[in-house]
Amino acid sequence: MMLMTIGDLMDPETMSIREMCDAFDVTPRTLRFYESKELLFPIREGQKRLFTRRDRARLTLILRGKRFGFSLEEIRQLLELYYVGDQQETQLTRTLEVAQDRLSDLEQRRAELDDAIAEMKSQMGMIRDMLSGLSDGKDTA
Amino acid sequence: MMLMTIGDLMDPETMSIREMCDAFDVTPRTLRFYESKELLFPIREGQKRLFTRRDRARLTLILRGKRFGFSLEEIRQLLELYYVGDQQETQLTRTLEVAQDRLSDLEQRRAELDDAIAEMKSQMGMIRDMLSGLSDGKDTA
DNA sequence: CGATAGGTTGACGTTAACGTAAATAGAACG
DNA sequence: CGTTCTATTTACGTTAACGTCAACCTATCG
Numbered sequence: 001m002m003l004m005t006i007g008d009l010m011d012p013e014t015m016s017i018r019e020m021c022d023a024f025d026v027t028p029r030t031l032r033f034y035e036s037k038e039l040l041f042p043i044r045e046g047q048k049r050l051f052t053r054r055d056r057a058r059l060t061l062i063l064r065g066k067r068f069g070f071s072l073e074e075i076r077q078l079l080e081l082y083y084v085g086d087q088q089e090t091q092l093t094r095t096l097e098v099a100q101d102r103l104s105d106l107e108q109r110r111a112e113l114d115d116a117i118a119e120m121k122s123q124m125g126m127i128r129d130m131l132s133g134l135s136d137g138k139d140t141a
Numbered sequence: 142m143m144l145m146t147i148g149d150l151m152d153p154e155t156m157s158i159r160e161m162c163d164a165f166d167v168t169p170r171t172l173r174f175y176e177s178k179e180l181l182f183p184i185r186e187g188q189k190r191l192f193t194r195r196d197r198a199r200l201t202l203i204l205r206g207k208r209f210g211f212s213l214e215e216i217r218q219l220l221e222l223y224y225v226g227d228q229q230e231t232q233l234t235r236t237l238e239v240a241q242d243r244l245s246d247l248e249q250r251r252a253e254l255d256d257a258i259a260e261m262k263s264q265m266g267m268i269r270d271m272l273s274g275l276s277d278g279k280d281t282a
Numbered sequence: 283c284g285a286t287a288g289g290t291t292g293a294c295g296t297t298a299a300c301g302t303a304a305a306t307a308g309a310a311c312g
Numbered sequence: 313c314g315t316t317c318t319a320t321t322t323a324c325g326t327t328a329a330c331g332t333c334a335a336c337c338t339a340t341c342g
Contacts (some may be wrong), residue, residue, distance in 0.1 A: 064253060064256075064257065066210075067210070067250070067253065068209075068210055068250075068253075068254070068257070069207075069208070069209055069210015069211070070210070081261075081264065082264055084267075084268060084271070089272065089275050089276075092268055092271055092272050092275075093272065095268060096265060096268045096269065096272070099261060099264065099265050099268065100265070102261060103258065103261050103262065103265065106254065106257060106258050106261060107258065109208070109209075109254060110251070110254050110255070110258065112205060112208065112209075113209070113247065113250060113251050113254060114251070115205075116205060116209070116247055117244065117247050117248065117251065120222075120240060120243060120244050120247060121244065123222060123223055123240065124237060124240050124241070124244065126225075127225060127233055127236060127237045127240065128237065130225070130233055131230065131233050131234065131237070134230050134233075135230075
């Protein structure tokens, strides 16, 4: 029962597809699908995929983006704003402009979310009022 | 060119499907689809749909829910928390419990959103640093 | 009355984001 | 060497949320 050798380059930096699935609670299909959509770029050891620290950081952002309801294509564009290589000044300036737009979107969503939370609380207040009215009726009957 | 008569019951409370589409920027298909999924309940004048104030309030919530990435089924369940009829105490208590869970979800999302905003700002700071570094190099050359 | 405008009900088509199954490959165990 | 594990590619299937016809009704204008 050999578990590994030196030659296995058991890099703690990289993870197998199964390790990724366990760590992020996704299926292999999902990871391969994300690679095909150029959201992840695992390296290859022979035929097998090895996911790097960078892939894990990206996957974290991807899953959060999904919870926010962004499409994978929108997420892919968002990811481009991170991982800025050594670009030209013009390109960096452009990236910064796009990032500012995305930031405005996020802040807009935050405002909407605050509204939704306030409304939900108000609604709960009304239900509580109805309940206290009911128990009053019972108590004072 | 007659526009309307008294008998038309030109209720300012109700809107035709086209008025709804213009007001909310959706297609007729979308409104009919939402009705089929029991998210909206327009009344009928003969064959034609008439959307009430209640339908408009619901549609507002539906569209916001969509921007948050909720599925229509999730939204339908959320809508049940609003429009509470005259229910039994037990049922009201249950509704309140469910509402509390939804509220926790929303607040959880807001926390995540705050993280995302902070990260985006940090990333923009890094890009700005790179840019100032570039212009420094030019100025001091 | 005929044409036009606005609405209706099917019913099939489309896209995104995977699920699922079949066939294949290589490493390791016994 | 045969099996077992893990992973891979290929490819068809599925669900949600509509889009897009086609065929039909019906009120009103001219």
